Amino acid sequence: MSSSPDETAPLFDISGLHYRYAGAQADALADLDLTVHEGEFVAVLGANGSGKSTLARLLGGLEKPTAARHALACGHDLLVEDGRLSARRDVGVLFQNPENQLVAQCVEDDVAFGLENLAWPAADMRRRVDAMLARFGLEELRRREPHMLSGGQKQRTALAGVIAVPRRVLVLDEPTAMLDPAGRDEVLMAVREMHADGLAVVYITQEMDEAVGADRVVVLGGGTEAYAGTAAGLFADAVRVRRLGLGLPAAGELALALAERGHALRGLPLTIDELLAALGDAP
């Protein structure tokens, strides 16, 4: 058994992290620092190939860092095998593609899979699984075999399974990328509810509007930190945003296009409500 985690220490305490894939010429992650505290919602952005998914695997204890000054997840040392095994229990990770995460014969067994491994009592497990199925609108699919599900349904099943096990922090790697707009809203709402309940979330995304409400935004570029700060601070510098392969939320893109035509708005709106307010204020 590893030592019990310190409740006040950061959930992720990463310094000088390097990761290089076997045979690669360069580091996928290079000298990366990352600290995530209890209750935080941290959005991670970055162009394709910037190292976001690699980071998710390392945070979840699924890969061994090539090197690090220190790398702690929920107090577990990611540089040693025992620490990574403990991290896998406390850190819930959902990947971009749920195909490889569905293992059971039907949806409800898949959602129960992690709880069975932890030997939960049957009645508790049933209640927990039912709650998860309801939260993700999967009740009617509970007996469906995973290979008979659409991509979006698979993603919701995988997320329900990750969350069924009590976690200290979630690492979500583009969880909405394959979902229809309503499915995306359901997942976002569920994630925000869990965050409101106190769970820390590291949220990797290519959707700029999903980063707007985050406590903090970290942008990866070339495997290392290219920006860390607020969403407003990131989007205020449109030239840097483009250089990093990113964009502005739609409201911000329109404000920028207006400014280019000599009609600058007061402040930079990032949501449609902020945009409407700014347009109302405009002379």
Place this chain on the structure above:
Amino acid sequence: MSGSKAVAGATPDEPREPAVPGSSGMSLACADVSFSYEEARAPIPAVRDVSFELPAGGSLALMGASGSGKSTLLQVVRGLDAPDTGAVLLDGAAPVDAGYAALQREVGLVFQAPELQLFAATAREDVAFGPRRLGWPEEQVTAAVDTALDVVGLPPAHFAERHPYSLSGGEQRRLALAGVLAMRPRLLLLDEPFVSLDPGTRRQLVGILERLKAAGVTLLLATHDVDLAWALCDELLVLGEGRLVAAGPWDFSTAGGRLLAENRLREPFFVELWRRLGRDPQRAPRSASAAAEALS
């Protein structure tokens, strides 16, 4: 899976000259098309009695909830799966008509995450695979590969000899698209091409599709992204549980909005903005620059 079903009336492959660049797009019509996956237990109907027409050079967004049959419909249109009933008409030709197989070869399908299918040692060899299989003369293959690489923003001088795996994720997706474009499709089918792309690569892909559309290529775009569907497509087709729910021009009336919501969709950003500004949502702009122009 029943992907090995032969398409009725298909003629054997024979060498064919590539279509002239810029030749007009192909029209598409589906007439009562149904397709079910064969499963040991009760079959799940994937597409049921779907009929619609897409004129040559038109652009149609194929939308609907996850599992509504969008990918299946694209595979049937491409001819990878033969419909159980009904027919896919290309330029008005039915599968039993002479020349149908040749028309099918002018339909390009870009799969989800097409970069997973890259396999050759160089970008040039990967893009050349399709045209060579069509039996084109080698100088035509070279010209088609160079053009396709240029169209997707991977100039051959810099990229043709690179190993596909040495390219970034966004470059790999564009290379895979080049592999389809090299065969000069007159009807291009795209299955969720924007998923997992960073915003910069998304902008590039939108630009590529806008140029293909301007060149007259017919587009059928399956996507969950209502904003990009609105930016690129003149018309909308909504599938619900395999059935056609609506097809035709975008409709942002109260009934149209209800239909979108019932099918797990929403209004595009600029449409919502126009409505909330008290303007006519049917005349909402399709890009930030067009919106800024209208508001200036």
